[in-house]
Amino acid sequence: MALKIVKGSIDRMFDKNLQDLVRGIRNHKEDEAKYISTCIDEIKQELKQDNIAVKANAVCKLTYLQMLGYDVSWAAFNIVEVMSSSKFTYKRIGYLAASQCFHEGTDVIMLTTNQIRKDLSSPNQYDTGVALTGLSCFVTPDLARDLANDIMTLMSHTKPYIRKKAVLIMYKVFLKYPESLRPAFPRLKEKLEDPDPGVQSAAVNVICELARRNPKNYLSLAPLFFKLMTSSTNNWVLIKIIKLFGALTPLEPRLGKKLIEPLTNLIHSTSAMSLLYECVNTVIAVLISLSSGMPNHSASIQLCVQKLRILIEDSDQNLKYLGLLAMSKILKTHPKSVQSHKDLILQCLDDKDESIRLRALDLLYGMVSKKNLMEIVKKLMLHVDKAEGTTYRDELLTKIIDICSQSNFQYITNFEWYISILVELTRLEGTRHGHLIASQMLDVAIRVKAIRGFAVAQMATLLDNAHLLTGNTQRNGICEVLYAAAWICGEFSEHLEDPMQTLEAMLRPKVATLPGHIQAVYVQNAAKLFATVLRKHDGETESQAAQETSQLLIDRLPLFVQSANLEVQERASCILQLVKYIQKLQQKNVEVAEEVTALFAGELNPVAPKAQKKVPIPEGLDLDAWINEPPSGSESEDEKPKAVFAKEEPKHSRSRHTEVDEKELARRREVRKQEQASNPFYIKASPSSQKVYDAPGVEHIPVVQIDLSVPLKVPGMPMSDQYLKLEEERRQKEKAERKKKEKKKKREKRGKERKADSGPESEEDITPAHQVDIVTEEMPENALPSDDDDKDPNDPHKALDIDLDKYVPHCRHLQFIHVLHIVMCRNEFFSKTEIYDFKVVVSVIFENKSDSFLKAMEFNVLDSLNSKLQRPEGAGAHDSLTVPFQLPPGVSNEARFVFSVQSIVMPQKLKGTLTFIVKSDESSTHEKLDFKLHFTCTSYLITTPCYSDAYAKLLESGDLKGSSLRLEGINMPFHHLLARICFHHHFSVVERIDSCASMYSRSIQGHHVCLLVKTTVSIDAKCDEPSLLGNVLDEIKQTFSKC
């Protein structure tokens, strides 16, 4: 017997082991694949043998081949065999192989459950360890469910080596089997205070991972973590805890206040950069969450910024990178403190490291202001010229556009400058972002009316020089720009100086090499230009020019008619026929200009991308109703519904729809215009703006520059730098003028002291060069702002969102949820004394959280003078009401109670008691629960739509008293803010004009409440009842201080 073993092992030593395999592969560099395939054949033979040592060796080799990219899943069963070997050496090989190639789809995995359970309870700690390590890689929902209890037992193992592995693997188990979180949590919590630092670290690790996804469930652990933070010396654990606090503070501002001090101490004391960096990060998070309603923390911000500056200035690139990363977080809430380090950040743009340059770019985005935009963009343009590699250059390009276009072109004072920047950007060779530039051109030209003349001139030059952009058709991302250019020239052709020349440029044969969608725009806009030319020559009898134009089109269009692109072909042939017809008319000397122009009459307004979604469904339109009679399946089935649905409703909705004819539309348009005219918040187009622009405009356009040394410079383009100079001059001049005026005033009021206008100009002092009215995007009336970000439903962490506190042992029998909402409102009868009396229905949800049956619940409230619980007739003023149901364990139900309320201008808190009987098998006890009902003023408001004209009248009437509120440190997008107010406080948006929105709501007693919310997060409010208004504003403030 012994001889057999020795013989077996002697045979074995001539088998190929892992080292031999590796060596062999290295010696067969030329025919590696062939060599490996013979090896795999050998391995297959080896796997067929009974000797477990041979099998293990084979599996070990397979693990190596798997790393090289060979699929070894066919050996899964053999891997399981090796895993179940009694020898540690082989077991480890098996588990390693399994951890490398097993996954949820591996079917043999279900065979391993018992083996793993055996290994987990092995007396040898390394058997257990190896099994846990392997399992951490391939745990499936089934394995997690079956083994969760075994692993939980291991969390209290005597050996710390096992404990820490068991604690760590629990995270994977939770992910696969969320139900295990609740029972395991108390033990996990206990491990935070394990005597072994490794186990402690593992527990911190697991809770940090859990809390990162669902932080609110772990808030209760904050004191424990706080203790750990101040006592632990393990930097790894400290970093994890501090990161965790960063995730928790946004949910609990009080925590932040407590954290500031120990964190600042750590920042001062630690020598470890990683710890310092994480501390700074968390302090930033705390400051962000605190910024509302706290005295200033400028000292902490200064400390952070100062430490980050040290990081950025460090020669270590890693620290520099992280410094910039953290700086961008501060920038969001405290831009002022970062802006003073502009020099440093601009310096980083020159860094040789691309990651650092990109980070610096990110920072620049938030640092621009009206004052320094041109300067910063100029610097960036220099970098664009210098940049090597298209990726970085493209990044620069998008950043320039992002910076300029942010918050609705807020920082642009001179749109001529912006257009010329865009035109300069078109000279970039091989960029992928042509469409981005194009969309910016379109956006600006459409929305900034005053700039159209200039934009059209620039676009015409671009079209004229189209060959420069399309020179290299392979890398023609940039030719997208021509799409915009052609459209702008066509649409606003009345601004063209020489439409004929542009028309000619658009019909050059070379155009046929452009992508189809651009050609289509060319063709369509050629027709628009044609109309313009005709109108220009309108009235001249026998106009030669007009006829020449027709001839030009007739000559050139056939090229497009032959296009392979359907749209180009269709448009071209349509227009060609049209032109031919017009030519005939022209020859008969018929006036055609007007009719042709009518083809393209009317102005296109920008429409918000979400507008379509927000069109409210008109009353009475049932989208689910059948338009035609539904296809009848069988007669008998059809009979009943036919009478109810098919006959009446569809007709109704259809007829409403068709009524909207041309006249009706025109009338509505007129009404809306009037509405806008009377609306104080609507920015109207003022004719004077045009004039302001026109005067300097002509002088600005410089003389043609032809620079042959740089082939891609489009001649005739004004350089953006010149605008920079002009802008500076203009500002100087304005400043001087202002000073002059000031002096005058001084002279006039010599007696009074006035502050001299010295020092840097403030943001408000810079007046835009043109008075541009930025046309806002059209939105349907009554559109409500909505929250569109949906969470990923497949996120495995969603299942782990379990409120762990609800499971604390001293769990109440009954969970009582406070006032939910006040549902019904106004009472229809008024008493003769004209004291309004209102009824309010409060719905209360009772949830039985105990294991016993609850019955005989009685609800009682201590009435106040103002609010009284409505009791049945004949009942005393202090009698309680019986809840009309009983609650089995785990069930919840809703009951409604009616209150009568006199005054709604003050919030109210009513104390109450609920008594009930807990009935279990053995006994039944009488218990009671105290609660408070909170009637907020908000709950008396009803969302009521209001039209802007009515709203304006209301404001003008002067009956309303005003008040205002500032919310500090809100950094959510504006539409989220509006949505929150709408949702929590029952307002509706009357109108929204880019940076402010007017909102309306009405109380159940008919008080009007009007809000004007601005993006600077200030709220101006008016209401005919000042105390109601004050309370509503307080409640709004509270809502936002919670977030």
Place this chain on the structure above:
Amino acid sequence: MIKAILIFNNHGKPRMSKFYEHYTEDTEQQIIRETFHLVSKRDENICNFLEGGLLIGGSDNKLIYRHYATLYFVFCVDSSESELGILDLIQVFVETLDKCFENVCELDLIFHVDKVHNILAEMVMGGMVLETNMSEIITQVEAQGKMEKSEAGIAGAPARAVSAVKNMNLPEMPKNINIGDISIKVPNLPSFK
């Protein structure tokens, strides 16, 4: 969470790969190739972080790497990990390898990838950091090594002898590709070692 740990040489040859999420073999190879591509074109003295989230998971991910002589050690992690902490962890990993292999070089990794896996398993488990204390890691690895030897016993001796002979015949077994050069500046965590 650590999403993957990759070791490859200056030519992109994988020396060890550990993925903590499942991918097919082809995807794994592609990830290794692309990571190598990203990492190898970076200069020596620029930062060790790469926002290459396209490969594994989403934009939340970062590549954190260190380059030692002929080898790249790349960790792909998400935002719950501290960047500088992971850099230290790589350092601990390499130092541990150095201790366990006695002056580790690329060839050690080539021929003993299983051993590298076993060492790593004592440091990182299922994508989470298990142990950062080097002496603790080495103690556990050595204890397991001892167990392995005792199990092999007499039967293992001839196999070891043969393997030693095989290695002796190997002319191209240089020990000079030293990756033990760990005097690279580590700016942090003195208590880590």
